[in-house]
Amino acid sequence: MKLNIVSIAGMPGVGKTTLAMKVCNDPSVQCHFIKRARCYVSQVYRRRDLLLDILRNVIGIDQVAISKKDDDEIANQLRQSLKGRKYLIVMDDVWNLGAWDAVKYSLPDDSNGSRILFTSRNHKLAEMSGLPFHVHPLNELSSDKSWDLLQKKVFHSDGCPTKFSDIGKKIARNCKGLPLVIAVVAGLLEMKKNDIHWWKQIEKSTNSRISTEGCMDILELSYNYLPDTLKACFLYFAAFRQGEVISVRKLMLLWIAEGLLQPEKRSLEAVAKETFLELIDRSLVIVTSRSSKGGIKACRVHDLLHYFCREKAKEERFLHVVERTEVSHCFSSPIRFDQYRLCLYSEWETLIKSKPSRPNVSSLLLFADAKESTPTSVASQIFQSLKLLKVLNLESINLDCPFPEEIVLIVHLRYLAIRGNITTVPSSISDLWNLETFVLQGSYDFVQLPDTICKMKSLKHVFVSKRAVVSLGDMELEESSQLNNVETFSSLSLDQRADSWMLLRRFPKLRKLRCVFTESEDYTTKGIQFPLLALLKDLESLKMSTYGSGQVFYSWMRVQFQGFDLPSTLKKLTLHKFGLPWRAVSELGKLPCLEVLKLREQAFRGQRWEVEDEQFLNLKFLELSNSEIEEWNVSTESFTCLQQLVVGDCSRLEEIPSIFWRNFYLDNHSLASLQQPS
16 A cells, blocks of 8 residues: 555644544554654745654654754665655644645655654645645534533533533633633633632633634633743643654753742642643643653643743743744844843854854853754853853754863853763863752763762752763762752663672662663673672663673673562562563562563563562553563462563564453553554
């Protein structure tokens, strides 16, 4: 079957994207298409961005390596990645065929039933593509269906009290059949859902003709009723690209660093989570993905809501979004910005030429596009002019090493994210005594962090790609050398030497840890000792992988492995590439709080896994991927709380243990080949 285009067409706010994502995430669809990806188009787009969005979903990308490729090279890489594979590509909010023309070369037609799914306001767009097509018109909801949706959003499964029916039906009719408007209005009604006077006030406010522009009036109404804290956090979505899928963890850390949340008796992290959930409850934010424990990993906002955020942020001077055209027209003199928060969309070189200046700028989020590495000497021109920054996000550009010394002079920084050819972070990083979140995406296998980070008493979250090798230095293990505030560390490099405990004890309050277990030259003479992770009494989430040169190391691990040393508080565990014998997994089955276990890429090796009685009694999620296992036997008294099982790339496995079929519903996708485990 030749490549086809399916187009979901309808007016803004009618639910095109929601339907497309529901289709894409359906288990039967995920089984049917080996590769799935989505790109957001809109009226203004660049070919490079579209290609990268799709490629990122298909195979994942190395940001540093991809920055050195031109558009045609990326297009060829994407084409090769999809060649011979059955794929589904969602192109969201397509306005004209230019976007299709920009990517169609990279989407091969191998007559294998692959599909392109458009969402568009233009009903004739798919017909003009020249490919076989089908248009699915998405019309507005009827008055009855609008009312059904409204009361479901407000009262959930409880049903609407009779006294609200008449006024509720009027409100539903005022929404003109647009699910987006219904959802936003429902968020308003839910604030005082048992107050009839409130319902009458909302009915009066919505009693006007709603068109695309009229939606803005409803959004304005919803915004006006938000508490000040929620207003600020909602407007912050203006800093991101339209249609962008946003990491919830990153979003909340930025909120905290920006000072948008009011400190209470609870932690700021708890306040941020509550604020985020309230925005969801008010239907202002859309959940796009969840973790294996059910937590929200990523989100986005509807394009109309994003447009509203941009306009309102500009009106209230909350945030200045600087587009490429605004920067490129200002070469004659330095740009002086009059807002405290800057979000710049510009080529890095163009930005440098514009010499941006504003002494009081507190936040700089740069969405530049550099095809080559940017010399540190050039980047320093920006840092020297912005001394009062609290937030500096430079993840989209690639800085040459060494680490820019000018950054350590910005002593008010709370959030720092950089990327580049950096192998060493200077000891002067400790001068950033306000820093709470440090993100470094390095280009090489490791980044050396100085022992002086133990002086950074405000530091809470460290994210280093590849491996972070922390120097022990000459500091004695005293209270002054411990980082009691650090809750998250990724990716800490540990080895099998006995002194790894000295490093771990410097982070006694870790709750989330991602670490890499590396070999050292003397492992064959001294044996292998698993890191003493039981020292971390608050640890709840652990991801571990190995980094070694060859099979000799892994063979020694199988022979010398003496057992895990994990804290009883552990709730989530992911293991990669350990190659341990299956007998070792029984120790994990005794962890009393373990709810999520992911065994990936030969975490354990061998043909048979025997699960003994009363193992994994609290486990809710189990993933087993890329394993050579052939036989799997499970006691009926184990896995008693399991809710979801994902098995993938286990071609030798003869059958799934029957206990799983009896104890819980196992959907088809759980048995399918797992292409991209989350």
